Amino acid sequence: MMNDILKIEDLILNFYTYEGIVEALDGVNLNLKEGETLGLVGETGCGKSVTALSTMVLVPAPGRIERGHVFFGLGDKSLDLLSQTEPLLRDIRGKDISMIFQEPRIYLNPVYTVLDQISEVYMQHRMEELRQRAIEEIENEIKNGEAGFLTEFEKSMYKTMLENPNSFLPKIVSKIPILNRYKRRLKLTLRKEVVEILKAMEIADPERVVDMYPHELSGGMAQRVVVAMALACNPTLLIADEPTTNLDVTVQLQILNLIRVLKKKFGSSILYITHDMGVVAELCQRVAVMYAGSICEIADVTEIFKNPLHPYTKGLLESIPMPGKKFKPIDGTVPSLINPPTGCRFHDRCPYAMEICSKMKPKIVEVKKEHFIRCHLYAGVRK
């Protein structure tokens, strides 16, 4: 398909631990269309977060990507992220793809203020733009006759830095007192920018909040700061890894609304990872259900809720408590991924398991238009 912004193909990822090899991802196939919100649902330990991290090529230490591709970008500009160099990836992370993590208090550095942490994103990716703006400001001042005796010098400083970011002169001058006052202007520009984005996050009194440390923020506010950080560079793809799991319901609703509004404003595509079917119904257009390292069903959101086909999806939906109904759990527990069940990994919990299920891993089949499923029950219905 042409308008896929993200396409993950046959991604296999193992963790090499002392207990053995954890087969965390077992051939993940996923595509995200431009401007769409895709929900990635599954239980703890099914590989949702690892999928997200491998999209950013940030898989933590004992993990290794064995095989697969992660294509990012539209049409011809599409890149396989897994074969790119680290400096290029660094440019992409935070600017084109950014991520919101589950626990904002852990994600934020406790010894830096909100201002410091958000401006880091700007300094990494949008320095040129900020320097340009500083020069414009200085020129305005000169025009209006407000210039002091250092203004001309300041302008030349910014010009040198803009022409050659690594030039030697600013590095020396920044150590000399009085002369290094040119840095203040950039600081102020950054501050204005950060206040602006915090205002867009519907934070009350952003002028005060920018100087706060993470421990002074409430859970909802901290999450807004993290969202601000992720959206600072207007990314094309936003990965949200359970951003509302630890928040209260009322705050969760605020954050979800915020994400929806910002998505409209910035036009990003969102990969939304969650285990809460309620959030999925609220926010997403398409849903991918994940179980033990592979995607077992992908379909439109209404289709998933109305007409779930995979036995796991059915079980997941039935296990949501509903008043007046008996609780219907899925029997058994999530299998260990060190020695995963053979064949279909769901077969020992599946009420419809057949003989073939324990022997062969099912292939992904398009049962209906845009409704993909990985299950032997539907192997024959291929169009």
Add this chain to the structure above:
Amino acid sequence: MSTLIETDGLKKYYPITGGVLKRKIAEVKAVDDVNVGIKRGECFGLVGESGCGKTTLGKTMIRLLKPNDGSIYFDVPADVMEEIEKLTSSDPDPERLKEIRKQYDLSTFKGRKLRRIRMKMQIVYQDPTTSLDPRMLVKDIVGEPLVVQKMAKGAEVGERVVEMLGKVGLFEKQLYRFPHEFSGGQRQRIAVARALILRPEFVVLDEPTSSVDVSVRAQLLNLFQELQKEFGLTYMFITHDLSVVECISDRVAVMYLGKIVELARTEELYKNPYHPYTIALLSAILVPDPTLKRERVMLTGDVPSPVNPPLGCRFHPRCSKAMEMCRRKDPMLRDLGNGHFVACHLF
């Protein structure tokens, strides 16, 4: 149904110390003047946002924490309860009230007397990874209450542990294992077994399902209901998950900043919420149905700090229907009929 446990003006303040001498400079009013009565055999749901004092209330009710003020009456005969009511309302005989409180009021209990009464009330915590000792075997974890209360000795402990484990869906072969060898759902089952081995009457379930997955959550909820039927338990189910409470509780209380703002039968509360906070809370439930689009009541801002709660009604800074009176006077919890209690000036 008779009342099993009742609180009267229960208060729990945590001191904030400061300065060189570590003197008390402020107080966190975690539970502030709460009156609830839980009936025998019911499942009483307690909902509220984080930091509103749900857990503190639960812990104080079973006297894991000492309340600053107020009384807790547990399993008091009906005629004594009547007398207490008479004495507290008109107060003709403070000496007699003192005497009764000494005999029945949990908040005055100490030492051996308190330990004995604790046999009848137990708690299951939120996160089984932290509430189970990682160095103890399952056999010892589940059997410890029996030893502490001197209910059993030697081989009998083992027998009763095996019996209890069977009731919660674990097996005898798992006796000699450590907690880390179990999955989250199984660990919570161990915690439940530990709580129920003394055959308590009252069990506080403090967010027992919030750390497990959806499919396991349903298993645990089923287990709670089965055990309640089997042992005739009374539950206090503390949670922030409104959809779970709707399914499991008979009555629900909504808590906001240390106070109960609404209390009613479950169906009644979900159909007919009165308090603006309850309405907002209920409208924030995300229903797993993409075709359903509802009007939402959005709350702005965060929960204020319980150190300096707003004057008057504690909800007024976030309330859309706040009036002049709300700023000045704290509303009382009043009965609107049919056992529906609301603390709001609107009603």
